[in-house]
Amino acid sequence: MSRRRLGRIVSYVVLVLIGLAGIAPFLYLLLLSFKGPLDILEVPPSLHFHWSQITSNYGKVIHEQSYLTFVKNSVLVTGASTLIALGLGVPAAYAFSRLRFRAKDHWASTILSFRFMPPIAVAIPIYLMIRNLGLVDSYLGLILPYVAFSLPLVVWIMIGFFDEIPAEIDDAALVDGCSRAAVLWRVLLPLARPGMLVAATFGVIFIWNEFLVGLFIINSTGHETIPIAASALLTVESPIDWNNAAAVGVLTVLPVLLFSLFVQRYIVRGITAGAVK
Amino acid sequence: MRAAPTQRRGEALLLLGPCVLYLLAFSVYPLVTSLVRSFEDYNSQQNTWRWIGLDNYSQLIHDRVFWQTVEHTAVFTFAGVAIQVVLGTALALFFNQQLRGAAIVRAILTLPMLLTPIVVGLMWRALLNPDWGLANWGVGKLGFHNVQWLSDPSTALRTLILVDCWQWTPFVFVIVYARLQALPAEVFEASEVDGAGWFRRTLHVTLPLLAPAIVFAAVFRGIDAFRTFDLVYGLTNGGPVQATTTLSFQSFQTGFEFYHYGYSTAIAYVMVIVAAIGVTVMFRFARVRREEFAT
Numbered sequence: 043m044s045r046r047r048l049g050r051i052v053s054y055v056v057l058v059l060i061g062l063a064g065i066a067p068f069l070y071l072l073l074l075s076f077k078g079p080l081d082i083l084e085v086p087p088s089l090h091f092h093w094s095q096i097t098s099n100y101g102k103v104i105h106e107q108s109y110l111t112f113v114k115n116s117v118l119v120t121g122a123s124t125l126i127a128l129g130l131g132v133p134a135a136y137a138f139s140r141l142r143f144r145a146k147d148h149w150a151s152t153i154l155s156f157r158f159m160p161p162i163a164v165a166i167p168i169y170l171m172i173r174n175l176g177l178v179d180s181y182l183g184l185i186l187p188y189v190a191f192s193l194p195l196v197v198w199i200m201i202g203f204f205d206e207i208p209a210e211i212d213d214a215a216l217v218d219g220c221s222r223a224a225v226l227w228r229v230l231l232p233l234a235r236p237g238m239l240v241a242a243t244f245g246v247i248f249i250w251n252e253f254l255v256g257l258f259i260i261n262s263t264g265h266e267t268i269p270i271a272a273s274a275l276l277t278v279e280s281p282i283d284w285n286n287a288a289a290v291g292v293l294t295v296l297p298v299l300l301f302s303l304f305v306q307r308y309i310v311r312g313i314t315a316g317a318v319k
Numbered sequence: 320m321r322a323a324p325t326q327r328r329g330e331a332l333l334l335l336g337p338c339v340l341y342l343l344a345f346s347v348y349p350l351v352t353s354l355v356r357s358f359e360d361y362n363s364q365q366n367t368w369r370w371i372g373l374d375n376y377s378q379l380i381h382d383r384v385f386w387q388t389v390e391h392t393a394v395f396t397f398a399g400v401a402i403q404v405v406l407g408t409a410l411a412l413f414f415n416q417q418l419r420g421a422a423i424v425r426a427i428l429t430l431p432m433l434l435t436p437i438v439v440g441l442m443w444r445a446l447l448n449p450d451w452g453l454a455n456w457g458v459g460k461l462g463f464h465n466v467q468w469l470s471d472p473s474t475a476l477r478t479l480i481l482v483d484c485w486q487w488t489p490f491v492f493v494i495v496y497a498r499l500q501a502l503p504a505e506v507f508e509a510s511e512v513d514g515a516g517w518f519r520r521t522l523h524v525t526l527p528l529l530a531p532a533i534v535f536a537a538v539f540r541g542i543d544a545f546r547t548f549d550l551v552y553g554l555t556n557g558g559p560v561q562a563t564t565t566l567s568f569q570s571f572q573t574g575f576e577f578y579h580y581g582y583s584t585a586i587a588y589v590m591v592i593v594a595a596i597g598v599t600v601m602f603r604f605a606r607v608r609r610e611e612f613a614t
Contacts, residue, residue, distance in 0.1 A: 168349050170352075298433050314493060
C-alpha cells in the first residue's frame with residue numbers, strides 16, 4: 043500500500059472520530075431518554091429499546107410536565123423579540139453602512155460592544171426595572187430585555203450585509219426622489235434578505251437559549267420559557283429520574299437542532315461575522 | 320443632486336433613533352444603575368437602598384472567596400481558550416484537504432455551539448456519572464482507574480474546561496477555516512514550487528497568514544469564556560465546595576440566592592471593566608484586520 047493511500051485512510055478515520063466526538067454526547071442523551079429508570083444503570087447501555095418505554099418517557103414530559111406550554115412561551119417570546127430587534131436594528135445598520143456622520147465607527151463599535159457585556163451586570167437593574175413596570179412574570183417582561191440583548195447582534199450582522207450591496211443602487215433610487223427610508227424599504231430589504239435571515243437565525247438561537255435574566259424575571263410556571271422550565275425540572279428530578287431528565291433535555295434542544303438543519307448555510311455565515319452566542 | 324443637510328440629519332435620526340433610544344433604555348440605563356447600586360447596600364426586608372460608598376469594593380478585596388473565584392475564572396478562560404485555539408486551528412488545517420463527507424462533519428461541528436447550555440451540562444453530567452456514565456466505562460477499558468470528574472474539587476474545574484472545549488473549539492475552527500479558505504491559492508503554489516514540505520509550509524507560510532483570524536477568535540472566545548454562567552449552572556452549580564465558581568456565578572449567587580444586590584453588582588462591575596478592556600483589544604485587532612484586507 044502506498045504511503046499516500048495510507049495517509050488517506052488515516053484521514054478518513056480521523057474525520058469519523060471528529061464527527062463522533064461532536065455528536066456522541068447528544069446521541070447518548072437521546073439513548074438515555076429511551077430507557078426505563080433501571081436500564082440506565084446498565085453499562086455499556088444496550089441498544090435494545092421498547093417503544094412503550096419511549097412513548098411513556100416522552101408522554102410524561104409532554105402531558106404531565108406541561109412541556110407544550112413552555113414551547114408556546116418560548117416560541118412567542120423568541121418570535122416577538124427577534125422581530126422587534128430586526129425592526130429596530132436593520133434601519134440602524136443601514137444608517138451605519140450608508141450615511142456619513144461624526145465618529146461613526148466609534149458609535150458602531152460602542153453598539154457592538156454591548157454584545158460582550160456580562161449579562162449578570164445588568165440582570166439585577168433589569169429585574170428591578172421590570173418589577174417597577176409591573177411586568178414580572180409576563181411575556182413583555184422577557185421580550186423587553188431580550189430585544190436589547192439581540193440588537194447589537196442584528197446591527198453587527200446587517201452592517202456587513204449592507205456594505206456588500208453597492209451604494210450606486212441607493213443613489214439611483216435617491217435621484218428618482220425616494221427618501222432614505224423608502225430606499226431601504228423598497229429597494230434594499232429585498233436584496234438584504236439573506237442578511238436578515240442570518241441575523242434572525244442568531245437572534246432566535248440566542249433568545250431560545252437565554253437563561254440568566256429569565257430566571258430573575260419569571261417566577262411561576264405559566265410564563266416559563268424552555269431553558270428555565272428545563273432547569274427547574276432537572277434540578278428537581280435528577281439524579282433520581284435520569285430518563286425523564288434526558289427526555290426534557292432532548293426536547294429542549296431538538297427545536298434548535300431541527301431549525302439549524304434548515305439554516306445551516308446561514309449559521310457559518312453568522313459565526314464568521316462574529317454572531318454566535 | 321444633494322439633499323439639504325437638515326433633511327439628511329432628519330433621515331439619520333429616523334433610521335438610528337429608535338435603535339439608540341432602545342439601547343439607552345434597556346442597556347445603558349441598567350449598566351449605569353448597576354454602577355450606582357455597586358456603591359449601595361440593599362435591604363431585602365424593607366426593599367431599600369443605602370449609600371455605602373466603596374464598602375462593597377473594599378469588602379471584595381478582603382473576600383477570600385472572591386479571589387478564589389478570580390483565579391478559577393482566569394484558569395478557565397486562559398487554559399480553555401488556549402486549548403480551543405490549538406485544537407480549532409488544527410481542525411482547520413485538517414479540513415483543508417479534500418475529503419468526501421467532510422461537509423457533513425463540518426455541519427456536525429457547528430451543533431454543540433447552538434445547544435442550550437443547561438442541556439449541555441445535563442448531557443455531560445450523564446456521560447461523566449461516576450456510577451453508570453459512559454466516560455468512566457471507557458476510561459476503565461483503557462486500563463485506568465475511575466475518574467471523579469465532577470465530585471473531586473481538584474478535578475472539577477478541569478472537567479468544566481473540557482466541556483467548554485467540546486462546545487467551543489468548533490467556533491475557533493469555523494473562523495480560522497473561513498480565513499484559510501479565503502487565502503489566495505498562489506501563496507501555497509509558490510511555496511510548493513520552492514520544495515518546502517507540508518510542515519515547513521504550514522509553520523512559515525500558512526500560520527502567519529492565519530494569525531489575525533486566530534488572534535481575533537481567541538480574544539472573542541476569551542471574553543465569552545470570561546462571562547460564562549449557564550454552563551457552570553448546568554454542569555457543576557459552582558461546586559464541589561466552590562471549586563468551579565466563576566465570577567458570573569458568584570455574582571449570581573450573591574444576588575439571586577442571598578439578595579445581596581449591592582455586593583452582587585460590585586462583583587459584576589469588576590467583570591464589566593475587564594470585559595470592556597477585552598472588547599477594546601478586540602476592536603483594535605478588528606481594525607488592523609480590515610486595513611489589512613483593504614490593501
